[in-house]
Amino acid sequence: MTVQVFARVLAYILLAPLVGGLLEGIDRKLSARMQRRVGPPLLQPFYDVIKLFKKQTIAVSTAQSFLLMTYLVMIILTGAMYYGGSDILMCFFVMSTGATFLYFAAIVTSSPYATVGANRELLQMVSYEPAVLLACVGFYLVEGTFSVSEIASSRYSAIMYLPGFFVAFVYILTIKMRKSPFDTSTSHHMHQEIVKGLTTEMGSKNLALFQVTEWYENVFLMGVIGLFIKNSSPISTVAAILVILVVYFLEILIDNSSARVKTDMMIKTSWGVTILCAGVNLLVLMLVR
Amino acid sequence: MANIKRSPWLLHYDGSSCNGCDIEVLAALTPVYDAERFGVMNTGDPMQADIFLITGGINAQNQATVKQLYDQMPRPKVVVAVGVCACTGGIFKDCYNILGGADTTIPVDIYVPGCAARPQAIIDGVVQAVELFQQRSDEHDALVKQNKEGREK
Ligand code: SF4
Numbered sequence: 001m002t003v004q005v006f007a008r009v010l011a012y013i014l015l016a017p018l019v020g021g022l023l024e025g026i027d028r029k030l031s032a033r034m035q036r037r038v039g040p041p042l043l044q045p046f047y048d049v050i051k052l053f054k055k056q057t058i059a060v061s062t063a064q065s066f067l068l069m070t071y072l073v074m075i076i077l078t079g080a081m082y083y084g085g086s087d088i089l090m091c092f093f094v095m096s097t098g099a100t101f102l103y104f105a106a107i108v109t110s111s112p113y114a115t116v117g118a119n120r121e122l123l124q125m126v127s128y129e130p131a132v133l134l135a136c137v138g139f140y141l142v143e144g145t146f147s148v149s150e151i152a153s154s155r156y157s158a159i160m161y162l163p164g165f166f167v168a169f170v171y172i173l174t175i176k177m178r179k180s181p182f183d184t185s186t187s188h189h190m191h192q193e194i195v196k197g198l199t200t201e202m203g204s205k206n207l208a209l210f211q212v213t214e215w216y217e218n219v220f221l222m223g224v225i226g227l228f229i230k231n232s233s234p235i236s237t238v239a240a241i242l243v244i245l246v247v248y249f250l251e252i253l254i255d256n257s258s259a260r261v262k263t264d265m266m267i268k269t270s271w272g273v274t275i276l277c278a279g280v281n282l283l284v285l286m287l288v289r
Numbered sequence: 290m291a292n293i294k295r296s297p298w299l300l301h302y303d304g305s306s307c308n309g310c311d312i313e314v315l316a317a318l319t320p321v322y323d324a325e326r327f328g329v330m331n332t333g334d335p336m337q338a339d340i341f342l343i344t345g346g347i348n349a350q351n352q353a354t355v356k357q358l359y360d361q362m363p364r365p366k367v368v369v370a371v372g373v374c375a376c377t378g379g380i381f382k383d384c385y386n387i388l389g390g391a392d393t394t395i396p397v398d399i400y401v402p403g404c405a406a407r408p409q410a411i412i413d414g415v416v417q418a419v420e421l422f423q424q425r426s427d428e429h430d431a432l433v434k435q436n437k438e439g440r441e442k
Contacts, residue, residue, distance in 0.1 A: 195333045204363050
């Protein structure tokens, strides 16, 4: 058992950047196709990161590299804990702690654009946190445990009891993945009203670190999507992967078909969706039980 | 010597151009020409850029800005002057405020002529810049290695 856990954690640490990078490559290719362009090669994200690692490092603040490193380690820890089958609530706490380091990495530069981006990142956290916590509560109500490995090996898929929580989680996933219309803090697209927002002062190596962290984070988030589907039967693993791919495609579609909204709009709608979907689902669960 | 020419990120700065060349630069990114298939990304951030694409001449006011943008870009970097304005000052050459082409302020590597420069010419210029970028990167690597060895001795 412990060997299995160890193997899963190791697989996450080694494979997550590859899977995450590949997912981003697919994302860029699909986006280009949606805009009727040919698009970059599938491995473009890897080329980008390799180049960034090779460039001269200009650091506005020496603390930035350290803070970004901590952010990376925190997110790896989150994913490792998650794929190791530990406490899901704890995973999200560690993730939020990591996100604060990202905030500091942007704000130490005291660049106006990075500061605005960092503040918006905080607002993004405010928007997605309720849905994330409610999802944990939902898992607990249905399965009676926070343990990821036990939730994943229960008899029925959690989504049967938690459809509302699932909708809310997919909604905030757009915020978490910094996709349009909620790419307020920093954008993957070329221009933004605050230059590159959060990542404005991150050049070369630091930007590469940020990019790799994002890959780790995406693989973790996709895993959480899979947890809604996964149950004790092996077929559910296939179903989980299918659902993950569908959700990822949906994110790309939304990204390409919507314009950026203001932050207050983001908070209002995300809280609204959370309360409506997850809240009503929660009420029903508590009444039926 | 990693192959880094697959990922050239552009910084586009509009000097005192008439906007003609800028429209053409943006046209190069549209579906018709799609520069992203070469890995080209148009970033607005000098810290993340590899190739400095400048349109329009240098005037008394933007000289400091152009200089600063160039200095903020991490090495290795390449400068491309797009349109005759950026090459020599072009049609505005004799204006009282124009100092001349981009090379009056920063070292320009590739000159793309035309008024306005055509998207094909711009992409061609960028592709040449990418080759130069790779070459510079290799030189940069060799230099870094030399320094390291020097320190170890
Ligand atoms: S070269 Fe011609 S089109 Fe380009 S900025 Fe100058 S005047 Fe305008």
